[in-house]
Amino acid sequence: MPTVTGLVERRGRAKVFVDGEFWAVLDAAVAFDLGLAEGVELSDEGLREARVAGERPLAMTRALNVLGYRARAEGELRTRLERAGYADATVGAVLERLRELGYLDDGEFARNAAHEKSRKYGPRRILVDLKKSGVDEEVAREAVEEEFSGDDEIEAASAAAQRRYNTGERSDALARRVYGFLARRGYSAGVCAEVARRYREGGDGE
Template sequence: MPEITGAKERRNRVRISVDGEFWAELDAAVARERGLREGAAFSCEELEEARVAGERPLAMGRALNLLGYRARSEGEVRERLGRYGYASGTIEVVVARLFELGYLDDEEFARQKAREKAQRYGPRRVSADLLKSGVGREVAAVAVEEEFAGRSELEDARSAVARRYNGVGSEAEARRVYGFLARRGYSAGVCAEVAGEHRGRA
């Protein structure tokens, strides 16, 4: 049966070692309540249950701190809590509670991010950025479709180029226009058409 071989308390937290190896950092009050002290032995199931209970207040604090800076997707919160070393059971409990409290809403997050990004980028780039932010593919697709509904990708691309390039359209500059639009997430057809129009200015 696993044995607690170290329990160092500092600032209302306890760093616990099990069988000679660091195991988890828990809320000190929960650790005391669960009897997690040096020399005590517990089953793996008891330890896992105690870990989730002890990590929960710490992980919740971390998550709320992250969300205090800016809105985040469920995927971002999960990834960050995992990076801090919290157990998967702890992450599940915290994420579920954040949804209950209304702090996590991937659909609203995707709409806001799409609105913000669409001011500078085309649909493909906005979609890629949403996926990178941990939003599900379906949620990202809906947000992008809603944001770009009624807008002309071609006109948006023309406006972006007009703001950036105002010189005579040489062949080399047309290639730069194409690359600029491609990086901004416009479709290949739109990139080619606008680059061709730019070349036609020469």
């Protein structure tokens, strides 16, 4: 059976070695409560359970610290915890608890992000950004569609262009710059072309 061959405690954490190799970093108090000590033998199942129990307080603290800076999508937070070295079962348990507590809600996250970004970016760009943040595509698409459902995309794009190019100039060169500016912000080709035309010829929405 796997055997604990070392346990080094420091600042409330216990670095545990099993069969001569580093195994995991656990909350020191939990490790003590579990009776982990050099020479203790545990089954594979016992090791898995001990790891989740010992990692969970540390992973929860890390997750709350990350969420303290700004809201995160569940996928992004999962990636952060996995990169920190926590076991899949530990990460799953922490995310489940955060959902129960109301700290994780991808639907709300996506709606808030779409609303914040809608003043600067178009729907396609916002959809890409949400998916990069780890939001499920269907959830992201619903949030974007909801945000833009009552808006005229052309007018939103025109307003964005006016904030950037409020010069009164009309020229082919400016129209090309406007088209590129809006395209980079995720507006559709048709919308970019229509707003660019206004900067070339003048017209409604000047």
